[in-house]
Amino acid sequence: MTDRAFPPRAWLTAFLGIARRETLRFVNQRGRFLAALVRPLVWLFIFAAGFRAVLGLSITPPYQTYVLYEVYVTPGLCAMIQLFNGMQSSLSMVHDRETGAMRTLLVSPFPRWFLLASKLVAGVLVSIIQVYTFLAIAWFWDVQPPIWGYLAVLPALILSGMMLGAMGLFLSSAIRQLENFAGVMNFVIFPMFFASSALYPLWRMRESSTLLHDICAVNPFTHAVELIRFALYLQVNWLSLGVVLGCLALFFGGAVFMYDPSKGLLARRRGKP
């Protein structure tokens, strides 16, 4: 029997294998790609056009001047793509657990944190492809940030995608059955999206309700949106960066704990891991 200690190359092989599998599944499910793209485009083409007439926007950082509502809403829609992608990954984890495919991953000799991190990063890569496709289409709709913004937004997309993906991973460990996923839509995705700065600036919220404004201000999704928004205009929102990094650590730590064979809930209750 040969020595089975893993050289660095083996770790890379394992990561690439997981990334390839996620990409293949994505490619095989063309409907998923279309749905991921159609959703924000409907918001941009229809919702934003309607709101443009009723919602006046004063100058709000990072914008230097008045902007069209379509321009304002685009970073929020980028984050929405990532939010839905994170939830899709979560759904896929629950599905894998129900079908048994998850076991193939979990019985790998690599540490579980590494397997989860690889799956997380692979999912984020897929979401970034979706976001850039959306931004390319939005460019023809007169949403044209500085050209370097497209590059500067990449690290922001990676971090926000990781945070939202880690949240999906964490949720997947707590969801027992696919049927429960509708609850996630109602209690996680929609509140997170609507109670954020994705669709309207926070000062607008304060005009309506201070409480709602405060809820939006502590919503991690707001900070994912603002991180993307500022990066797209070549600026860094340090508060949002800190919140996104903190939430990423919290959600991923929670997911690793929940999937740990000795500590997490899976170990304490009978069920399909």
Add this chain to the structure above:
Amino acid sequence: MSSAALDITDLSHQFGRRRALDQVSLVVPRGNFTALLGVNGAGKTTLFSLITRLYDNRSGRIRVAGHDLRQNPAQALARLGVVFQSRALDADLTVRQNLSYHASLHGIGRHQAKGRIAQVLDQVGLSQRAGDRITALSGGQQRRAEIARALIHRPDILLLDEATVGLDVKSRAEVLALTRALIADHGVSVLWATHIMDEIHPSDDLVILHEGRVLRQGRAGDIAGQAGLTRTFLDLTGVSA
């Protein structure tokens, strides 16, 4: 290094207040077919979940090819090949893509994996179906693909949890014959969990598990004695025929 492919000592596990395994000890010798016989709910799947570290064992010890699963999980898991009771292949992918994915989860590079995939598919007789999606395979072929997947990293021991459940008689016989051939041709050890007594030969090692406890362990022919395996099993477990 232990001479056993799998060595389990005093293993217990609880789900809440329910004790699923109680002081289980068993040994699977190298190059041997060991049947783990028990009715549904006997604790076979829980035992497999602990051996594959889907859950950690809180008491007792599990050693795979001499490696303690708690102290050295990477070495222990690298030596295990597993076929779970429920299908664990990705239906969206082809047979080859599934095997390639599994190879990468063991750190086997693409070039090396390519050769091994061809080899294991040949072993299980699925070379012609490598490019087919899993959903295009029959139940028996899917089981053989799962065995190929479990073999790709060349494990010392193969665990099969009710691998023939849901298969027709012909497919069942094929899967069982294939598994026995792996022992003869490649020296792999097998722990075969089942509730079907016809699948056990008198010369096999046998462990009878019931309500989380090992009731008998030894050569199947010796345990069966004059009464036969079915009668002996029913008498031991108190299960009515």
